[in-house]
Amino acid sequence: MIKIExxxxxxxxxxxxxxxxxxxxxxxxxxxxxxxxxxxxTLLRCINLLEIPTSxxxxxxxxxxxxxxxxxxxxxxxxxxxxxxxxxxxxxxxLKNMTYAPMVVHQISAEEAEKQAIALLERxxxxxxxxxxxxxxxxxxxxxxxxARALAMKPEILLFDEPTSALDPEMVKEVLEVIKSLAxxxxxxxxxxxxxxxxxxxxxxxxFLDEGRVAEIAPPQEFFSSPKSARAQQFLDKVL
Amino acid sequence: xxxxxxxxxxxxxxxxNGIILTIKFTVWSxxxxxxxxxxxxLIKISSFKPLALLGQFYTSFFRxxxxxxxxxLIYFATPQLVGYDIxxxxxxxxxxxxxxxxxxxxSIRGGILxxxxxxxxxxxxxxxxxxxxMKDIILPQAFKNILPSLVNESIALLKDSSMVAIIGVGxxxxxxxxxxxxxxxxxxxxxxxALIYYVMVMVLTAIGSYLERRARVSD
Numbered sequence: 001m002i003k004i005e006x007x008x009x010x011x012x013x014x015x016x017x018x019x020x021x022x023x024x025x026x027x028x029x030x031x032x033x034x035x036x037x038x039x040x041x042t043l044l045r046c047i048n049l050l051e052i053p054t055s056x057x058x059x060x061x062x063x064x065x066x067x068x069x070x071x072x073x074x075x076x077x078x079x080x081x082x083x084x085x086x087x088x089x090x091x092x093x094x095l096k097n098m099t100y101a102p103m104v105v106h107q108i109s110a111e112e113a114e115k116q117a118i119a120l121l122e123r124x125x126x127x128x129x130x131x132x133x134x135x136x137x138x139x140x141x142x143x144x145x146x147x148a149r150a151l152a153m154k155p156e157i158l159l160f161d162e163p164t165s166a167l168d169p170e171m172v173k174e175v176l177e178v179i180k181s182l183a184x185x186x187x188x189x190x191x192x193x194x195x196x197x198x199x200x201x202x203x204x205x206x207x208f209l210d211e212g213r214v215a216e217i218a219p220p221q222e223f224f225s226s227p228k229s230a231r232a233q234q235f236l237d238k239v240l
Numbered sequence: 241x242x243x244x245x246x247x248x249x250x251x252x253x254x255x256x257n258g259i260i261l262t263i264k265f266t267v268w269s270x271x272x273x274x275x276x277x278x279x280x281x282l283i284k285i286s287s288f289k290p291l292a293l294l295g296q297f298y299t300s301f302f303r304x305x306x307x308x309x310x311x312x313l314i315y316f317a318t319p320q321l322v323g324y325d326i327x328x329x330x331x332x333x334x335x336x337x338x339x340x341x342x343x344x345x346x347s348i349r350g351g352i353l354x355x356x357x358x359x360x361x362x363x364x365x366x367x368x369x370x371x372x373x374m375k376d377i378i379l380p381q382a383f384k385n386i387l388p389s390l391v392n393e394s395i396a397l398l399k400d401s402s403m404v405a406i407i408g409v410g411x412x413x414x415x416x417x418x419x420x421x422x423x424x425x426x427x428x429x430x431x432x433x434a435l436i437y438y439v440m441v442m443v444l445t446a447i448g449s450y451l452e453r454r455a456r457v458s459d
Contacts, residue, residue: 050361077367087362091380091458100376101366133458153366 001026001188002047007056009042016042018212029189031199034209035235040192044159047190048079077105080150084162086142088134094145095130098152120148124178140171144178160191196239200224208232247423248432258415259436265332266398272337277344284349302342308403311335315407332404340397347389351382384455391448395441412436
């Protein structure tokens with residue numbers, strides 16, 4: 001469903017991604033891990049073109065993203081994204097945060113959008129926060145709303161960019177539980193994370209990045225018990 | 241020192257006209273200055289360089305020359321240049337609008353740049369169009385950040401509006417000049433006008449703090 005071929009990304013002279021190729025199947029959960037500065041987030045952000053690759057090819061459902069004439073906005077509607085810093089719209093209530101894009105982009109009615117928003121909020125356990133502003137929520141609650149907001153667009157793909165890195169430790173679990181509940185429900189998930197235990201538990205595939213290259217792709221059991229690359233071995237020795 | 245405010249009393253009904261004119265003038269200039277200021281700020285952050293440079297030049301010109309000169313230029317030179325007999329009120333609104341747009345556009349530009357870039361990214365990721373992102377996500381947050389400076393700008397406009405008395409608009413200040421000419425009383429006439437401006441500024445300040453309080457509900 002997502003096919004990344006020989007993607008490179010340079011910021012000025014700094015090569016952040018080098019020749020990355022990766023295939024992600026429909027419904028699969030893939031965790032991208034690696035040392036900081038290895039290009040994990042950049043790679044993730046290339047998938048919905050928040051970063052434009054310097055070279056290479058990205059194909060989603062057969063559509064070539066970097067080809068002229070591709071409607072980026074259309075592509076993005078199908079790819080939800082959850083950010084490290086939540087990025088909820090602070091001037092909108094939780095409900096408005098969730099109904100805004102479906103109403104503006106998919107042009108569904110307010111009633112329908114609200115009905116759907118409330119159902120999603122129930123799913124992430126925040127139905128009582130419908131009319132609050134984001135400033136009144138804890139970090140964990142904000143991130144759960146952000147996940148629900150992404151789901152409100154009914155995307156086929158969900159990208160997570162270090163969704164728990166900005167959270168206080170006691171709030172990590174509630175967010176991970178929500179993410180876990182979404183895994184293997186048909187939605188394709190790409191997850192950049194530092195939570196090794198979680199990656200191991202939830203992911204179908206681990207993609208280990210090192211210095212902008214894919215150093216290893218393997219199923220989690222295999223990767224965590226016997227990594228093939230020396231770099232992955234070193235990395236795991238440090239974090240586990 | 242002999243002060244006699246009773247001399248001023250017969251002229252007070254005329255003062256009402258002056259005040260109404262000052263308010264009307266300020267409101268129109270603010271609306272014009274604000275609308276043009278928003279557009280100008282977008283021009284200045286445009287990625288099309290010549291346009292952005294033009295916007296910057298505009299701002300530097302209107303900030304770098306005296307408002308009074310701009311006012312006179314527009315009032316006296318328009319008939320000469322385009323043959324349109326511009327009224328003093330039109331010239332005033334035009335000059336003040338064009339001028340305050342230069343200042344307002346700088347505030348708004350700063351306000352737009354102060355909005356966290358994650359906001360734009362989140363909206364982009366949801367598939368929202370550039371135009372809607374600006375209108376629904378970026379500008380509302382920018383305005384909230386710069387509300388105090390916008391209020392200051394309209395206070396400045398209110399006070400500067402007294403300049404139109406020079407080109408003959410019958411505003412609040414003009415009233416004092418006329419009363420002084422007729423009664424040979426300067427202090428009484430001008431202090432009344434000073435107080436009236438002060439009251440109007442206080443009202444604007446109150447409106448400003450009300451708006452700020454309302455904007456803070458989401459904090």
